[in-house]
Amino acid sequence: MPNKKRKIQNKEGEKMEVIHIYHTNDLHSHFENWPRIYELLRERKKWHEEAGEAVYLFDIGDHLDLSHPYTEATKGRINTELLNKERYDAVTIGNNEGITLPYEALDHLYDGALFDVIVANLYKKNGERPAWAIPHQIYTTAKGTKIGVVGITAYFEQLYELLGWKLTEPMQELSKQIEELRGQVDIIILLSHLGINDDEMIATNFPEIDVILGAHTHHIFHQGKIMNNNLQGAAGKYGYYVGHIEIKIDDLKKVMDKKAILYETSKLPIANEEEAIIENYYLQGKQALSEKAVTIDEYYSREFLAKMLCEKLVSWCHSDCAILNEGLILNGLQPGDVTFFDLLSICPHPINPCNVTLTGAELKEILLDMKAEKWETLQVKGLGFRGTLMGKMISAGITEEKSGERVRYFIQSKEILADQYYVITVPDMLTFGNFFPSIYRAAKKDYFLPEFMRNILAERLRNRIKA
Template sequence: MEVIHIYHTNDLHSHFENWPRIYELLRERKKWHKEAGEAVYLFDIGDHLDLSHPYTEATKGRINTKLLNKEQYDAVTIGNNEGITLSYEALDHLYDDALFDVIVANLYMSDGKRPAWAIPHQIYETDQGTKIGVIGITAYFERLYELLGWKLTEPIQELSQQVEALRGHVDIIVLLSHLGINDDEVIATNYPEIDVILGAHTHHIFHQGKLINNNLQGAAGKYGYYIGHIELKVDDSKNIIDKKAILYDTSKLPIAHEEKAIIENYYLQGKQALAEKAVTTDAHISREVLAKMLCEKLVSWCHSDCAIINEGLILNGLDEGDVTYFDLLSICPHPINPCNVTLTGAELKEILLDMKAAKWETLPVKGLGFRGTLMGRMISAGITREIIGEREKFYIHSKEIQADQEYIVTVPDMLTFGNFFPSIYRATKKDYFLPEFMRNILADTLRDKVKA
């Protein structure tokens, strides 16, 4: 009987505060298993990086590749944070120095060729001759990849092709899936050839795995709170006779050697790398004023009729003096892009009325690219109001909004991914602006203010 160990991480999102303990556990376990003559593999299932961390922002994710190299990972797949928060050039060079395989079957260049750094699957062979086929698949944000210059194919169709390519050539198939729990369960039901699915994207947690048919699913949540471990036992005929999954809670692991210093060093190196001056302000600017300035800038920057944003996009104000790129990241850390949404006047007026609700200011928000805590008050630019008796009128360019007329409204892309305003969420015409984040546009806004 052969024992095979697979350790997996996912959705770290550059939460390096948990990385020293992850590093020490994996290094120790790898040593144990090799001394016992057992096979061991390390996989990451995407979203290892997040540009909200200064070191990741400063290096465009190259520090994340360096950390994965140091821990001697065998393979990774990409998540949406690698795929659509980096520019084309940054992603294309993210893995230049990688010592591991980057497995992503459904990503291509615009000409239909695979990027040189990506492969659709890999076959690993243990010392005892067991062949493990590993496939990687990433979430289907087709339009956003296209805007950045990539071509993304439908993941399930690509998965079928890779399973067929491995059929008869391997003893075990493992899927690195950055698709989310719902798609993983569908795959487990429809692809009995796949023995293990290591999941990500929806930050789900399986403390002891989840068995669907003969497929074992493993998922380790987010932010490095857990490390996943799959153990497979294989007989002499290369059949899996036992499989189990477990998660290790990093908060319960021993404190890593020089843990605090390592974590602080990651942050300080990022801060120093982003110390270049972006602009100089002649007075303190409050959070509310910055949000208003950004909202107004979006109208001209995106060539729209009006703009709507949530004040929670800006976390703090700016003091008088030099403003660095680190300062901009600190007050606007979100990987959120602007998006032009086409709405009817009736839909727009419904949103403008709903925006006045007190709930927005204290509404907690997680995910959708948002790296703050509260939604914040909803504000607009390019729109004026007039109250006549009991009736409230709305105007764009001094003309009253007409119910059946179409308007181009700029919003943070998070409003198109989450169902905060149904008409925005359901809109059929959405034009995203990539790769610029809100903080990049805020920097332009501040520069314009200084010039004025």
């Protein structure tokens, strides 16, 4: 707890300036941790302001996740409201803001935001910056210290382009912003939704940066990490931690000391009406998604729904065949009205389909590997997957014939040939993770955005009822 009476002095006896920075990242709409985060930050901000010390709040992206019903229903606008209420100073965007929202939803996500949205490498297709984004901001403390803040987001160039945006290479854009800030500011802070490897590269190549606040790879630095005189801070994921950076500045505006610490939210005091607030977020989302999507007249099991989805992917993506993991469907559907909330509940993943072009030899290798028992019990985290187990691998559009130990595979009654090319539809998570090396390494990948798997399943269910 800050001591209002303390005197922090330099060698000449002058009082040093203390700057506090609190940071969050990769909340992914885990609102169950938000009430405690809110109370911690509100209390700390009050403390520091009463002590005459500068304090700033930054979020480093992926604050939203469409797997939560309230975020899905509002297309992330509830997340902006929460950041407003908490009086954040600035945020950068993560891939969940950038590539899980349709163009219009992202373009209006920050309508009414009371904070700066700092992202230097995002543009419209015409090369203009979106009206709601700035490449950097300069904050001036009451004692005249100028803090330059730059934001950079992960380089999913192709996916942003499919949604109507233009993303530039992060290091090149960062270099431009550092050059603009050089000589104008006393401290440079980077809000980096790039991941730990890129952050370490930046620390090595950009000694001008004093602090890197990291995200994306969900890494944790309990007491920060010093690299090339740069202090890195990272607060993991899901709001499990809140980061705190303290910087001490002398009267010549030189950084004399900087340190980092994390606060574990589970060890914080229970927030006022915590359970009611958390439940209310969920119930409001559920109510907003209560519109009927389709009506079914019988029970559909999880496995049957996965099969239906796999079959639909072939026609929807105009491919030769499709492969997916049953774990994408979490539960079955009961007969009666199926709401959009129900669809979100059984398929919460922000996962899109992708057409991958492979040779017949590569495809047959995958079909053999799919039979391994490991898939059903393989635990998966990240890559857009919001379930627990990968589940059995299934296919559509492919048949097989066994003759002794020999297995022959066919697509539309034609045997798969080793040197011929085929278009296979898969969940995009299989292209990001190295589950099947040939899919991961494939040179030609065509992603379909912004539709998620649950949207395609809903269309398949509607068509089945009409038929």
